[in-house]
Amino acid sequence: MSSGTEVARVGPVERRPPPFGGLSLPVFVIEVRRLLRNRRTVAFTLVLPVVFFLIFGLNKAYASQRAGSGNVSAFIMISMALYGCVVATTGSGATVSLERAAGWSRQLRVTPLTPLAYILIKMATALVLGFFADVIVYAVGIATGQPSMPVHVWALSAVVVWLGSLIFGAFGLFMGYLLPSDNVMQVMGFVLWLVSFGGGLFVPLSQFPEAVRQGAKFTPLYGLNQIVHVGLNSTPFDWTWVLNVLAWLAIFVGGAAWRFRKDTARV
C-alpha cells in the first residue's frame, strides 16, 4: 500500500516451515560479522595463547628436549592452540547470555527457528573464531622455528584441536543459558583456567599428586588434551579419552538444548 504495488490481502495463509528449522547461511554470516566486530574480545582471545606459547614454549631450559616424535616446544604449542581454541569457542557460545539479557532469544522464539538449528549456527560461528585462534598459535610456532614434529602431526594436531574445541562451544552455550550475563565471562574465564589445569594444558599432570591426577581424568579438557597430542606422544591410544570427550559433549549439548527450550522467560 505504501509502496504503491499491489499487495494481496493478508489472511491465514499457512506457509511451509523453513527447511532445516531456520538453519541458514545469511544468519551464519551475520553472526560471524557480529563476533569479529567485537575487537576487544577477539584480540584478547587471540593474543593470550600466543603470549603463553612465547613464554613457556620457548623456554631454553626444556623447549628443545625430546617429547615423543617431536620436542617439548611442539607439545606446548599444541596445548596453547587448544587453550586458545577452547577460549574462543566457549566465548562465542557464551554470547547467548548477552542475547538473553537483551531479550533477543525471546524475539527468536517467535520465529520458526528451532533450538537445534540455533545451536548449530552458534557452533559454526564459534568454529570461525576457534579457527583463527588455532592458526595464529601455529603460525607463531612456525615463525619461531622452535617446535619440531613430523609434518603429518603438525597438520593432524591442528585439525583435531580445531574440531575438538567445538565441545566447548556447547559448553559456552550451556553456561550462557545458565548464568546471568553480568558475570558469565568472568566465571567462564575462571572455569576454563581450572579446566585447563585439570586437562594438563599448563602443567603436565605428572607433576601433580596421585589423587589430583586421578580426579583430573574426569575433567572436560582431559580427554581432548590427550587426543590432540596423540600424534606427538608415544603413549598408546586410550579409549577412555574418547569416552571423556563424548560424555562431556553430551552433557553440554543436552544442557544447552534443555535451557534453550526453557528460555522464554521475560527479561
Place this chain on the structure above:
Amino acid sequence: MLLSSAVRWTAGGLAEAYLMDGSDDEALVMRGRPGLLPGVVPAIELTAVRKLFGPVVAVDGVDLVVNPGEVVAYLGPNGAGKTSTIDMVLGLSHPTSGQVSVFGMAPRHAVRAGLVSAVMQTGGLLKDLTVLETVQYVAALFSGPRPVGEVIERAGLAHITQRRVGKCSGGEQQRLRFALALLPDPGLLVLDEPTQGMDVEGRHEFWEAIRKDAGRGRTVVFATHYLEEADAYADRVVMVRRGRVVADGSPAQVRAMASGRVVRATWPGADTGALGALEGVSSVEVRGSTVLVRSDDTDSVARYLLNQTSARDLEITAQGLEEAFLALTADDPVGAGAGRAGAPS
C-alpha cells in the same frame, strides 16, 4: 471489517459489568462473549485460560474469540495479565489450564507456519547489529518472507538501514520490531504495548504504519495503556483486570458505558459520607482540598454542594474512555476510604 461491531457486541454485558463494578468479582466477568462464527476459524481462541505463577494468578479464566480481520485493543492496568496472555498466544508459555489456539492450531505450530508474529513488550534487539542486518537475520529464518526492502519501507526505516541498533531511538527500535513482525506477512499480528516509551510524534508515526498495514485485512491485537490509542485505532476494545475480561465492545460502546459525569469542587474537609449517600452517586474521591464526585445525576450533586456546603469552584465534566477504564479496572472503589453508594437500583 469482516464483522460489524453489532455482531460482536453483546448488549447488556457491559452495562451489567459497569453497574456491578467493584461489588462482586463474578459479576464483572462478561457473559455472552462474542461468539464463534460458523465456518470461520478464529484468529485467536482462548477457552477458560488460566495462568498461574506459583501463588500469583496472572490470567484467571479468560474466554476470548478474535475473528480474522479484527483490530482489537487489549486494555488493562499494570499486572492485569496482558503480557501473560500474549505469551500464551505466541507459544512462549503454556496455560496452567484451558486451551489456546491460533488459527485453529497450537500456537507454536502457528508461529512455525509464519501465521503469527509479534512486537513484544520485552522482546529485545541486538545492539551491535545494524537495522538492515537485523531485518536480514530474521528474514532468513522464515520461508518465503516479504522482501527485506519492502518491510523496511513499510516500517519507515529506509533512512536508517545502516545505523547500529544501539544508536537508534526508542521509537526507531520499536519500528524495527514492527518490521521484524511484518516479515512473515502473518495473518495475526500481536503488539504488546508497541508504543511504550515513545513520544507523541513517534506514536503517531508508528500507528500510521500500523493503520496502513491493517487496511489489508490483517488481524491485529495490541495491548496498551494508552486509551486514546485504543479509541483511535481499534475497532474492538477488550478490558482486562486482574486476569479477567471485564468489558468487551467497540470503543464507542465502552465510552458510552461511562455515561455519568464528574463534579469537581474545592471543599476542604469534604463530607464524603453525605456525598456518597446522594442519589446516583457512584463514587467520591478526595484529592487534597478537591473532591470529585462521579454520578448519574450531577445536577443534584451540584445543587447540594452549592446550597448546603462551603464547596466552591464547581466544574462538571463528561467521562471519557479513561474514566470507563478506571471504573472497570480499578482494584478498589475510586477514592480509598471515601464514602460510596452501592449500585443504583
